[in-house]
Amino acid sequence: MTDRLNIGVLVSGSGSNLQAIMDGCTNDTIPGRVTVVVSNKDGVFALERARNAGLPAVVINHDRYGGREYFEKALAEVLEQHGVQLICLAGFMRILSPWFIRYFSGRILNIHPALLPAFPGLHVQKRALEMGVRFSGATVHFVDDGVDTGPIVIQAVVPILPDDDVDTLSARILVQEHRIYPLAVRWFAQKRLRLVNGKVQLDAGLEHEREMTLAADKAWIHPPAS
Amino acid sequence: MTDRLNIGVLVSGSGSNLQAIMDGCTNDTIPGRVTVVVSNKDGVFALERARNAGLPAVVINHDRYGGREYFEKALAEVLEQHGVQLICLAGFMRILSPWFIRYFSGRILNIHPALLPAFPGLHVQKRALEMGVRFSGATVHFVDDGVDTGPIVIQAVVPILPDDDVDTLSARILVQEHRIYPLAVRWFAQKRLRLVNGKVQLDAGLEHEREMTLAADKAWIHPPAS
Numbered sequence: 336m337t338d339r340l341n342i343g344v345l346v347s348g349s350g351s352n353l354q355a356i357m358d359g360c361t362n363d364t365i366p367g368r369v370t371v372v373v374s375n376k377d378g379v380f381a382l383e384r385a386r387n388a389g390l391p392a393v394v395i396n397h398d399r400y401g402g403r404e405y406f407e408k409a410l411a412e413v414l415e416q417h418g419v420q421l422i423c424l425a426g427f428m429r430i431l432s433p434w435f436i437r438y439f440s441g442r443i444l445n446i447h448p449a450l451l452p453a454f455p456g457l458h459v460q461k462r463a464l465e466m467g468v469r470f471s472g473a474t475v476h477f478v479d480d481g482v483d484t485g486p487i488v489i490q491a492v493v494p495i496l497p498d499d500d501v502d503t504l505s506a507r508i509l510v511q512e513h514r515i516y517p518l519a520v521r522w523f524a525q526k527r528l529r530l531v532n533g534k535v536q537l538d539a540g541l542e543h544e545r546e547m548t549l550a551a552d553k554a555w556i557h558p559p560a561s
Numbered sequence: 562m563t564d565r566l567n568i569g570v571l572v573s574g575s576g577s578n579l580q581a582i583m584d585g586c587t588n589d590t591i592p593g594r595v596t597v598v599v600s601n602k603d604g605v606f607a608l609e610r611a612r613n614a615g616l617p618a619v620v621i622n623h624d625r626y627g628g629r630e631y632f633e634k635a636l637a638e639v640l641e642q643h644g645v646q647l648i649c650l651a652g653f654m655r656i657l658s659p660w661f662i663r664y665f666s667g668r669i670l671n672i673h674p675a676l677l678p679a680f681p682g683l684h685v686q687k688r689a690l691e692m693g694v695r696f697s698g699a700t701v702h703f704v705d706d707g708v709d710t711g712p713i714v715i716q717a718v719v720p721i722l723p724d725d726d727v728d729t730l731s732a733r734i735l736v737q738e739h740r741i742y743p744l745a746v747r748w749f750a751q752k753r754l755r756l757v758n759g760k761v762q763l764d765a766g767l768e769h770e771r772e773m774t775l776a777a778d779k780a781w782i783h784p785p786a787s
Contacts, residue, residue, distance in 0.1 A: 452692060453679040466678060467761055469716040470698075472780070490695040491782040492718050497763075511780050518782075535693055537723075537784065554698070554737050555781055556717040556744075558763065 340367035340524035343419035345410075345427035346374045350381025351509065352425035352446055352516050357388050359517035367524040371417035373410060375429050391417065397429060407435045414439075421523055423516070424478065433480045441530035443478040444523070446516045448508045450474060450490060455483035460504045463495065469557040471495055471504065473512045475519040477530050486535045488519045488528060494557045566593035566750035569645035571636075571653035572600045576607025577735065578651035578672055578742050583614050585743035593750040597643035599636060601655050617643065623655060633661045640665075647749055649742070650704065659706045667756035669704040670749070672742045674734045676700060676716060681709035686730045689721065695783040697721055697730065699738045701745040703756050712761045714745045714754060720783045 342360070344353045353372060359365035372385035375397045385392035393413050400406035406429075414422065424445040436443060449459045451474040463471045472492040479485035491511035495504060522528035527538040568586070570579045579598060585591035598611035601623045611618035619639050626632035632655075640648065650671040662669060675685045677700040689697045698718040705711035717737035721730060748754035753764040 450676060450679065450694075450696065452694070453676065467713045468676075468678070469713060470676065470718055472696075487693045487695060489782065489784055491780050492696055493780045507780075511782065514780075515782055554717050554719045554733075554740075556715065556737065556741055558715055 338366065340365075340520075341370045341418045341420045342367050342423060342520065342524075343371045343373065343414045343417060343421070344369055344381075344385075344423045344425050346372060346379065346381035346425050347376050347428040348379050348381060348426045350379070350384050350425055352423075352512055353381050354384055355513040355517050356423055356425070356520055357384070357390070359521060361388075365517055365521045365524050367421070367520065370419060371413060373413055375406075375427070381425070403429075403432055404434075407432055411435065411438060421520065423520060425516075430482065431478065436478055436480060441477065444488070444516075444519060445476055445478050445483070445485065446512050447474050447476070447483045448505065448512065449483075450492065451476065451483055451487060455481075460501045460508070464499060464501065464504065469495055470555075471508060473508050473515060475515055477535065479533075486530060486533060488522075488535055489515045491515050492555065494555075564592065566591075566746075567596045567644045567646045568593050568649060568746065568750075569597045569599065569640045569643060569647070570595055570607075570611075570649045570651050572598060572605065572607035572651050573602050573654040574605050574607060574652045576605070576610050576651055578649075578738055579607050580610055581739040581743050582649055582651070582746055583610070583616070585747060587614075591743055591747045591750050593647070593746065596645060597639060599639055601632075601653070607651070629655075629658055630660075633658055637661065637664060647746065649746060651742070656708065657704065662704055662706060667703065670714070670742075670745060671702055671704050671709070671711070672738050673700050673702065673709045674731065674738065675709075676718065677702065677709055677713060681707075686727045686734070690725060690727065690730065695721055696781075697734060699734050699741060701741055703761065705759075712756060712759060714748075714761055715741045717741050718781065720781075 346353055357369050360368050369390055371391045373393045374382050377394045382392040395409050397406045422439055422443045450472040454462050470492050472490055474490045475488045476485040493507050529536050572579055583595050586594050595616055597617045599619045600608050603620045608618040621635050623632045648665055648669045676698040680688050696718050698716055700716045701714045702711040719733050755762050
């Protein structure tokens with residue numbers, strides 16, 4: 336087990352991306368293990384998912400701390416107690432301070448349900464639908480001081496269909512989140528992915544494979560020709 | 562010929578999108594004809610393309626007018642003299658005033674080499690490469706008062722490859738521009754595309770076809786799984 340990456344997952348809600356990461360560890364596509372799940376809210380389903388999997392599920396209620404500094408110190412302590420080497424934000428609804436981000440520099444991933452830099456922040460699908468974009472998607476990125484601005488690891492594109500509402504679009508994007516987040520974690524655990532001087536580095540094998548897989552003239556248009 | 566849409570194309574440079582639109586009219590995929598090409602700069606290759614095709618090529622040099630108002634009045638006059646029903650901006654490097662945009666309301670299309678709302682404005686490919694996004698693309702949109710903010714008609718997505726520079730990425734996107742711009746013009750000329758209360762409307766047949774063509778679970782991830 337010593338070669339496996341210790342992963343800490345931060346949640347605030349249902350934790351479907353937590354589930355995808357746990358499943359990846361269980362079925363061995365990710366050479367890692369979730370050593371702790373931390374929620375800033377009690378009673379959320381993500382905690383149940385963790386307990387069902389026999390994993391430590393910790394609540395650190397931000398309301399009970401006299402400021403973000405104390406909340407984050409407690410959070411960092413729990414993560415270190417569980418030997419966490421990679422932090423995955425999975426629907427975690429607190430913004431982390433520059434102190435916390437620097438403390439775990441290059442070791443925090445987040446997933447966002449849009450093709451960043453389009454639609455950072457909240458109410459993402461609603462804004463995409465209102466603007467009438469033809470594609471949206473999901474982005475896994477390293478976390479930096481901004482909101483959804485960090486270095487991009489992997490993205491997935493989906494079409495927006497004429498009858499979409501927030502629910503159908505969110506569901507379509509979520510399917511892709513559950514594909515790409517475990518992939519990014521897998522690469523990090525395999526030491527093929529790292530952050531160097533604020534830039535994402537994927538190792539040569541992967542880069543090469545990527546190039547081979549994607550023909551340079553491949554594209555996707557929407558609406559399709561007719 | 563009376564059923565054909567009269568198209569005016571505004572250019573400032575080489576005019577490869579002008580060529581794509583002219584070709585679409587010639588090979589009859591667009592039920593329209595380019596009745597005039599206007600450049601705000603003398604000596605650009607787009608003017609030669611127009612003349613080679615036997616089309617009126619007009620230079621309205623913005624430097625020779627005492628302000629944008631006079632420049633745009635002259636521009637509007639030339640377009641009306643040639644019975645223009647749709648204005649296509651094709652690398653036209655002047656920002657049009659709210660007066661001009663309202664005057665030709667719902668009848669001005671533009672193409673932008675990015676997946677709007679990501680990367681509006683200039684130096685698009687450079688900014689995309691610097692940010693490390695995994696996809697970029699092209700967008701045809703109706704023009705409104707903002708810079709590259711208008712209602713979106715059609716988008717194309719392309720991957721960004723590890724060895725890309727501004728030239729290779731620009732070229733990959735340009736191939737898609739030449740696909741989607743004639744498509745949008747075709748739909749407009751067929752009266753299947755219009756702007757209604759600031760929203761893009763595509764007629765039911767097209768919407769249906771779109772839905773049929775794109776499986777709801779279709780997606781594209783990048784880098785690919787490995």
